[in-house]
Amino acid sequence: MAQVGTAETGRGDAGRPDTDPGTRRAGIRRVIRVGSRPEPWKRGPVLAALALLLGLFMLLHAEIPNRIGNLGSLVESLLPWFGLFIPVLLAGALWRRSASAVAALLLPVTVWLNLFGGMLGDKSHPGADLTVVSHNVGADNPDPAGTARDLAASGADVLALEELTQQARGTYERELAKTYPYHTVQGTVGLWSRLPLSDTRPVDIKQDVGPLADTKPVDVKLAYNRALRTTVATGQGPLAVYVAHLGSVRVNPRAGFWTDSRDRNAQALGEAVAAEQNERVVLLGDLNGTTDDRAFDAITSQLHSAQDAAGDGFGFSWPAKFPVARIDQILVRGVQPKSSWVLPSTGSDHLPVAAGISW
Structure with a gap:
């Protein structure tokens, strides 16, 4: 009886054909290639690290020191704009198909929304008792008369103007006289009102004087005093304004974010507000900084922003052509902001800001 051996049939004990050496090597290479391919959670470690750093950067912004070039204040002045890095990192994470980078972006998204998410909606309400407007009219404004007419048409009951020059002061007084029977000008700031004013006085905010003053070049046109306090008589009682x-402020390579004059003024203004006896207070003006900046702690610890409480959006006011920061402020205490908004541009490099308040 004939026997059939495995050697004659070319099959192994398991009945499978022998593998060709070339095919075996190709299979090994394929296994190595697949095994070395990073999984979604292993891809994009740099993107994931950048996302975490961005989140920590925004979360811990108050810990950034000011010792070198006032870096902390500079970061806080531009803090909302750091959110623009989030879609950039997200696009990179999707392109790399990196699950870890997408997950890491949850930190900066959460931090940004916690800081600024409330600014995305409209928090305004009807029913304001008084409308206030503040505007840095600009020392180089080519059309002060037109600016005055625009502001008079805004419906403001109380109108604050900053950066008034001696040359333009008369124009504003003439153009606003019909709408506002009461007004005061103290140096380069003024207040026009439909309601009577009393107890008006300049406020010493430790402003530099003379040719070495720490101010921008245009300020040589301006007089010394840059702050005032007055009482507006309302139907609900006196309001300190x-x-x-x-x-x-300046940004330059040698000094970094130079804010010495502004910070000194802010501290002095905070002290004046702290000494105010009236429970109802409104602060209007160009503070040359955002309320996120730690330099204004002496002020923001006592007053809160009408824009934060009752505004629609961020309310950026400067520069007028492409606003990137809200440095023109309406801050209040003892009254309720009902609405806050930005008015159309005038001939100034700032936009006017407005708010409706009630008792």
């Missing part, structure tokens, strides 16, 4: 124009 402050108008201020704090010192300018």
Whole structure:
């Protein structure tokens, strides 16, 4: 009886054909290639690290020191704009198909929304008792008469102007006289009102004087005093109103974010507000900084922003052509902001800001 061996049939004990050496090597290479391919959670470690750093950067912004070039204040002044890095990192994470980078972006998204998410909606309500407007009219404004007419048409009951020059002061007084029977000008700031004013006085905010003043070049046209305090007589009782124009800031390679004059003014203004006896206070003015900046702690610890409480959006006011920051403020205490908004541009490099308040 004939026997059939495995050697004759070319099959192994398991009945499978022998593998060709070339095919076996190709299979090994394929296994190595698939095994070395990063999984979604292993891809994009740099993107994931950047996302976490961005989140921590925004979360811990108050810990960034000011010792070198006032870096902390500079970051806080531009803090909302750091959110623009989130879609950039998200696009990179999707392109790399990195699950870890997408997950890491949850931190900066959460931090940004916690800081600024409330600014995305409209928080305004009807029923304001008084409308206030503040505007840095600009020392180089080519059309002060037109600016005055626009502001008079805004419906403001109380109108604060900053950066008034001696040359333009008369124009504003003439154009606003019909709408506002009461007004005061103290140096470069003024207040026009439909309601009577009393107890008006300049406020010493430790402003520099003379040719070495820490101010921008245009300020040589301006007089010394840059803040005032007055009382507006309303049907609900007296309202203390402050108008201020704090010192300018600069960014340069040698000094970094230079804010010495402004910070000194802010501290002095905070002290004046702290000494105010009236429970109802409104501060109007160009503070040359955002309320996120730690330099304004002496002020923001006592007053809160009408824009934050009752505004629609961020309310950026400067520069007028492409606003990137809200440095023109309406801050209140003892009254309720009902609405806050930005008015159309005038001949100034700032936009006017407005708010409706009630008792």
